[in-house]
Amino acid sequence: MNTPFLAAVAAIVAKDLRAELRSRELVSSMALFALLSILIFSFALELNRLARQEAIGGVLWVTVAFASIIGLNRSLAGERDQGNLDAMLLAPIARSAVFFGKLAGNFVFTLAVGLILLPLLTVLFNLNLVQPWVLVVLALGVLGFSVVGTLLATMTVQTRAREALLPIVMLPVALPVLLGAVRATTAILNGAPLEDWIAWPQILVVVNVIYLTLCYLLFDYVIED
Amino acid sequence: MADASPLIETRALTKAYDLLVVLRKLDLQVRRGEFVALLGPNGSGKSTLLRLLAGLTKPTSGAIFVGGWEIPREAAAVRAQIGMVSHKVLLYENLTALENLRFFARLYAIPPAEAEARARARLEQVGLARRADSLVRTFSRGMQQRLSIARALLHNPDVLLLDEPYTGLDQDASLTLDGLLRQAHAEGRTIVMSTHQLERAAEIASRVLILSRGGVGYDAPAAALSGLALAAEYTRVTSLAVSR
Numbered sequence: 001m002n003t004p005f006l007a008a009v010a011a012i013v014a015k016d017l018r019a020e021l022r023s024r025e026l027v028s029s030m031a032l033f034a035l036l037s038i039l040i041f042s043f044a045l046e047l048n049r050l051a052r053q054e055a056i057g058g059v060l061w062v063t064v065a066f067a068s069i070i071g072l073n074r075s076l077a078g079e080r081d082q083g084n085l086d087a088m089l090l091a092p093i094a095r096s097a098v099f100f101g102k103l104a105g106n107f108v109f110t111l112a113v114g115l116i117l118l119p120l121l122t123v124l125f126n127l128n129l130v131q132p133w134v135l136v137v138l139a140l141g142v143l144g145f146s147v148v149g150t151l152l153a154t155m156t157v158q159t160r161a162r163e164a165l166l167p168i169v170m171l172p173v174a175l176p177v178l179l180g181a182v183r184a185t186t187a188i189l190n191g192a193p194l195e196d197w198i199a200w201p202q203i204l205v206v207v208n209v210i211y212l213t214l215c216y217l218l219f220d221y222v223i224e225d
Numbered sequence: 226m227a228d229a230s231p232l233i234e235t236r237a238l239t240k241a242y243d244l245l246v247v248l249r250k251l252d253l254q255v256r257r258g259e260f261v262a263l264l265g266p267n268g269s270g271k272s273t274l275l276r277l278l279a280g281l282t283k284p285t286s287g288a289i290f291v292g293g294w295e296i297p298r299e300a301a302a303v304r305a306q307i308g309m310v311s312h313k314v315l316l317y318e319n320l321t322a323l324e325n326l327r328f329f330a331r332l333y334a335i336p337p338a339e340a341e342a343r344a345r346a347r348l349e350q351v352g353l354a355r356r357a358d359s360l361v362r363t364f365s366r367g368m369q370q371r372l373s374i375a376r377a378l379l380h381n382p383d384v385l386l387l388d389e390p391y392t393g394l395d396q397d398a399s400l401t402l403d404g405l406l407r408q409a410h411a412e413g414r415t416i417v418m419s420t421h422q423l424e425r426a427a428e429i430a431s432r433v434l435i436l437s438r439g440g441v442g443y444d445a446p447a448a449a450l451s452g453l454a455l456a457a458e459y460t461r462v463t464s465l466a467v468s469r
Binding site: 003004011019083 | 328
């Protein structure tokens with residue numbers, strides 16, 4: 001008899017949050033990387049207001065994408081190196097509960113870094129990013145990265161060159177998420193009318209549903225030796 | 226202590242990684258209450274066999290039964306009966322000893338009040354009750370391995386699988402581990418342990434198996450063996466494998 005699915009997911013999420021609140025290893029390394037990235041962007045791109053409006057969506061999402069890769073690598077490597085992934089798989093829980101548990105943790109950590117970035121970018125680029133629709137797009141984009149990244153990091157963490165391999169396999173797969181998120185964010189910050197860009201968040205929702213379904217179906221195979 | 230019915234059974238079990246055949250048509254029966262020491266050189270398939278029995282990897286062909294349930298088809302039912310200890314400690318360093326046990330209790334759907342009582346009892350049993358609220362990263366290797374045993378016993382499994390549990394332990398920690406394993410065996414658990422420590426295997430196990438060339442090269446009750454006699458058999462079996 002399996003442990004109820006939601007109870008297993010909740011246990012894994014609670015464990016990840018507790019360990020992270022105590023050690024702050026993941027969020028601090030992701031946030032530090034993100035902070036340095038946007039500082040470099042802000043110094044390197046001395047742009048006028050119009051050019052900043054065009055570029056800032058890309059700056060935000062490139063930073064979030066690479067910060068999420070750092071977090072994903074460390075999150076799954078920690079499980080693998082101590083053998084904890086095996087310990088979870090030994091328990092009478094659905095394999096997909098491990099996927100959704102790790103996914104939820106990765107989503108929360110990456111979203112936290114994204115939320116830290118928004119006011120910082122607002123100050124550095126003198127453009128208001130703390131807007132409701134930007135937050136919606138941020139949540140959708142981060143969810144997409146977390147879904148794809150959790151599955152792929154589970155695969156790459158079993159290899160020797162895991163840190164180099166994850167971005168190589170993840171970025172092409174996550175391209176639809178990156179594209180949708182950048183386009184939507186840029187349009188929102190340019191003050192474009194809703195009907196001009198609402199298709200992008202809708203595409204993000206569809207892409208997320210497709211990726212979530214695929215990753216759910218594939219996780220059992222990925223986790224096998 | 227052991228009764229006649231096999232609790233663990235493999236039939237023509239084969240496991241291959243691409244072209245490398247690690248286990249070849251292995252037929253094995255372990256009776257309830259036995260303490261089996263699994264010996265063999267590196268690469269002889271000890272860890273692979275334990276991972277197969279735990280349902281962590283799938284066989285290439287053949288069948289595995291634990292408690293009458295077939296792996297991997299009925300793996301969920303088997304997992305609830307199995308506890309595993311590895312040379313990796315399978316613990317979270319940034320959680321305390323008690324938090325680790327609470328987490329694994331939730332994965333095994335043990336009700337919170339019962340989980341708390343069981344976790345504290347297991348910590349007491351392995352001599353870590355006073356360090357219940359210490360982070361695992363502050364533990365020595367021996368303490369981590371004792372906590373690992375507490376984790377593996379938390380859900381009262383019938384079967385304990387141990388993959389080189391003595392790795393990295395000093396003399397005192399090894400003796401403590403001996404005591405814990407004897408206690409687990411005395412409680413009626415069936416134990417399968419891989420190890421390179423021949424003398425220890427002859428001393429604490431009830432049966433000794435030497436894996437060689439993907440199969441069982443030697444199988445005898447441990448009571449009939451001294452450490453020296455087992456070492457001689459080990460050399461004979463493994464050198465035969467090399468010379469073939």
